[in-house]
Amino acid sequence: MPIIVPWKDIPAATLDNLIEEFVTRDGTDYGDTEILTATKVEQVRQQLKRGEAFVVFDEATESVGVMGKEQADEAVND
Numbered sequence: 001m002p003i004i005v006p007w008k009d010i011p012a013a014t015l016d017n018l019i020e021e022f023v024t025r026d027g028t029d030y031g032d033t034e035i036l037t038a039t040k041v042e043q044v045r046q047q048l049k050r051g052e053a054f055v056v057f058d059e060a061t062e063s064v065g066v067m068g069k070e071q072a073d074e075a076v077n078d
Contacts, residue, residue: 002075005055005064007048018055019044022066 007015023040044066047053054072057064067075 001060001078002056002058002072004072004076005057007055010055015045015055016041018064019048019066 010018019041020037023044024037044053047068048055048066052069053066054069055064056067056072056075058075
């Protein structure tokens, strides 16, 4: 069962790497306008701070990722 990991408990460099991996993941589409990776990373960081996104650890796959609020709620409450 996935669990939400408080982003504040993750070392800064690790959180940076996690967010960067998330925003550069294959299949991520931001539309017609190209957005710099640094800008995307900052946008996700702000979403984490506002509680609009969460870091989620999946025990079954031993993986960690960033999810939007609705997606995280569904994953954790299944």
